[in-house]
Ligand SMILES: Nc1ncnc2c1ncn2[C@@H]1O[C@H](COP(=O)(O)OP(=O)(O)OP(=O)(O)O)[C@@H](O)[C@H]1O
């Protein structure tokens with residue numbers, strides 16, 4: 001694998017503003033001439049969007065934790081092969097809404113499967129391709145859940161519907177992941193206004209992109 005592009009992921013709990021800010025940031029960077037592929041997990045391509053429908057379906061309350069972890073990893077594998085790697089090989093910037101750290105925080109820590117165990121099935125899925133930079137939107141889970149309840153028309157999915165204790169464990173899981181990868185992961189205060197978060201993220205991205213080109 002000899003990628004020349006730049007692989008950026010955005011992570012964080014439910015309702016932290018990842019999708020909203022990502023869309024503002026992609027619009028602004030594209031206008032400035034950057035070649036960006038924006039995508040999401042689970043999903044991003046046909047097969048992985050189908051796997052997403054299975055994982056997040058509210059009807060599947062009986063889903064086993066390991067099955068869940070394997071489905072996320074399978075969706076990730078196909079997404080990587082079909083979309084992320086080809087874009088990086090064409091020197092593009094790939095901006096992905098969630099990636100491996102979500103599996104480590106949600107399945108590894110919050111579900112209790114173990115961060116090392118989940119990392120190991122993901123290594124089988126993605127080999128050595130880790131993001132170059134990750135922005136972790138940090139927010140009190142209760143605030144994120146309130147944002148979703150207040151503004152979002154979308155139906156709550158199987159993961160959104162987990163208890164507050166689960167979402168608090170997800171936040172703790174992300175903090176564990178930061179300890180493992182302090183150089184890659186940049187923590188963003190997602191409690192600020194949408195405009196402030198967007199400006200902050202743009203600044204971090206532009207600095208990283210320009211130091212990468214030197
Ligand atoms: N900084 C902010 N302050 C207040 N509300 C915000 C902020 N950023 C986004 N929102 C609103 O919060 C809601 C959730 O935002 P968004 O869907 O972007 O979060 P998300 O992190 O992608 O959530 P999920 O991971 O659950 O999909 C939206 O209604 C959005 O308009």
Ligand SMILES: Cc1cn([C@H]2C[C@H](O)[C@@H](COP(=O)(O)O)O2)c(=O)[nH]c1=O
Pocket residue numbers: 014040041042072098099100101102103104106107159160
């Ligand atoms: C990639 C990934 C995601 N999840 C969880 C996180 C969210 O609850 C959903 C995805 O929904 P979103 O609205 O697109 O954020 O899936 C997870 O548990 N593990 C993962 O690897």
